Amino acid sequence: MTTSNQRGKGIAGGLTNYGDPDFALYLRRSFARSMGYSNDALKRPVVGIAHTPSGFNNCHRALPDLLEAVKRGVLMAGGLPLEFPTVSLGEVFLSPTSLKFRNLMAMDTEEMIRAQPMDAVVLLGGCDKTVPAQLMGAASAGKPAIQLVAGPMMTSRHNGERLGACTDCRRFWARYRAGELDGEQIEAIEGRLATTAGTCAVMGTASTMALITEALGMSLPGTAAIPAVHADRLRAGEATGAAAVALIDNPITPDRIITRAAVGNALRVLMAVGGSTNAVIHLTAIAGRLGIDMPLSWLNEISDTTPVLVNLKPVGSHYMEDLFAAGGLGAVLRELKDLLDLDCLTVTGGTLGQRLEGEAGYVDRDVVAAAGSPIEPQGGLVALFGSLAPGGAILKRSAADRSLFEREGRAVVFTSLDDLSARIDDPGLDVTPEDFLVLQNAGPKSPSGMPEAGYLPIPRKLASAGVKDMVRISDARMSGTAFGTVILHVTPEAHTGGPLGLVRDGDRIRLSVSSRRLDLLVEAAELERRRADLAAARPPEPDRRGYDALYQRSVLQADEGCDFDFLKG
Known part of the structure; x- marks a missing residue:
């Protein structure tokens, strides 16, 4: 036998x-x-295909067609393709938030790769938390793996204006809240924001993670930005299937690709594309699976020496389909070439340097700026530290109002998401444009599970008066499609006793982006008194079961990627 x-x-x-x-x-x-x-x-050798379509995941609507293209590529290269389902994370269909289930999907992916007979695996996904979950699981499973993303949506039109989810959906919703649009108008826009299969059309988390994956070397060159409904996406599927078979003949496991140097390259790309703040959490978790630390101080070092080059919403004016037509990630990498480690290995078996030796091709400079004339001289993200965020916090400075970067403000505090919902539009709310909105108890261990709620809405009475931005601070996350002077991932979180939970209405907070500081201007003795009062008044934790109990017991803070403590490498 x-x-x-x-x-x-x-x-x-x-x-x-x-x-x-x-x-x-x-x-x-x-x-x-x-x-x-x-x-x-x-x-034949077996190529497993982690398949993640779901009736609750609009981003993955086109994956059945993409699956057939991958299978075709595997068969043409002499392999046997066998797909298998895993958890699927439809970003807007999950409660309390998709991040809570990212680690569940990572565990599912890891165990199915390890338990089933496959010589290599294609990771087929795209929606925000799906790609990091798959990369985390594959990194831990240790078998040859290659990622293929779903691809971004194409844009639509409304009254002659181009629309794409979801920066535009936030922009129009802000106008609706301010009374500039009526119910009939916002309903018409709702039907035109997302009209094709695929992930958000702007530089949201899904697009950011697609580009980071290609920068890491875990997907084929040139595949990150191809629109979901473009024929090239299917050709990329076929090529990915063939590449997976090649990984069997020349085994390259994720630990040989996702090195500290490759993570540094990915951080450079994150800064250059004006990418999502969520990517910091995800890249930290992916690196952590292989024992690679990614401190926020490293993020600042890279951000300070990396220009913003990509003119996409929410930082700029274009969409992912424009980046694809403008030269894709390859155009960005060539501008960053002198800042990258070119010896990093990729799933092709070649190095990043070898990839960039090829012909550059056409580049649209309105979409991808030259390094000598960048959109911004420094990277899109910056980490802040101080008495309010001892473990750090994140600001997407490329999508924020620079006039708010150096100031002191009065705290207007919301103790939970329910409190925020109940009071943000109260006409009697004591708030001015100069105040700092503070949201507590929205971090990873809180009942809300760290949702994308850090983009606090401007109070209606201020929005109606024309206020477009103000400083907002929380231990929550923010969609990569959002914009504004929003400080996120404050660590340690309020729910675990972090200083954020000690802020009270009227406290003074000082923000200095130039100094990388976020400080609560309250005497230490007063903070200790508040801490004691808070501990005495804290209600008992609710009974939990199943995954909810595992999550609450094991999830780490944002600066460690919100992974489980027992899954780190």
Whole structure:
């Protein structure tokens, strides 16, 4: 009986243990043959395909077609493609928030890669938390892996204006809140914001993670920005399937690709594209699976020496389909070439430097600026530290109002998301444009599970008066599609006793982006008194079960990627 082949173990890998390996393989082959596979097919190396479509995930609507393209590529290269389902994370369909289930998907992905007989795996996903979950799981599983993203949506039109989810949805919603649009108008816009399959059309978290994945070397060159409905996306699927078979012949596992140097390259790209703040959490978690620390001080070092080059919403004016037509990530990497580690290995078997030796091709300088004339001289993100954020906080400075970067303000505090919902539009709310809005108890261990609620709405009475931005501070996250002077991921979070939970209405807070500082201007003795009062008044934790209990017990803070403590490398 043949138990293996020259190109990987195929279905003979990881046999179920009955105490008789020959019987286990005999039984497995008989069950495989019940699905109609021939003996020749079952002798091939196996490429698993982690497949994540769901009726609750609009971003992945086109994945069945993409799956067939991947299968075609695997078969053409001599492999046997076997898809398997995992958890799917539809960003806007999950409660309390998709981040809470990212680690569940990562565990699902890791265990299914490890437990099932596959010689390599294609990770097929795209929606915000899906790609980091797949990369985290694949990094821990240790088998050759390659990512293929769903691709971004194409834009639509409304009254002659171009629209794309979801920066435009926030912009129009702000106008609706301010009374500039009526119910009929906002309903018409609602139907035109997201009209094709794919992820958000702007530099949101999904687009950012797609570009970071390509920068890490975990996906094929040139594949990150291809629109979901473009024929090139299917051709990328076919090429990815063939590349997965090549990874069997020349095994390259994720730990050889996702090195500290590659993480540094990914951070450079994150800064240059004006990417999502969520990517800091995700990249930290991915790196952490392989024992690579990514301190926020490193982020600042890279941000201070990396220009913003990509003119996409919410930082600029274009969309992902424009970046694809403008030269894609390759155009960005060539501008950053002198700042990158070119020796980093990629899933192609070649290095990043070898990739950039190829012909540059056309670049639209209105979309991808030259390094010598950047959109911004420094990177899109900056980490802040201080008495209010001892473990750090994040500001997307490229999408913020610079006139708010150096100031002191009075705190207007909301103790929870329910409190925010109840009072933000109260006409009697004591708030001015110079105040700092503070949201507490929205971090990873809070009941809300760190949702994208850090983009606090401007109080209606200020929005109606024309106020477009003000300083907002929280331990929550913000969608990569959002904009404004929004300070996020304050660590440690309020729910675990962090200083953020000690802020009271009227306290003074000092922000200095130039000094990388965020400080609460309250005497230490007063803070200790508040801390004691808070501890005495804290209600008991609710009873939890299942994954909710595991999450609450094990989730780490934002500066460690919100991964589980027992999953770090």
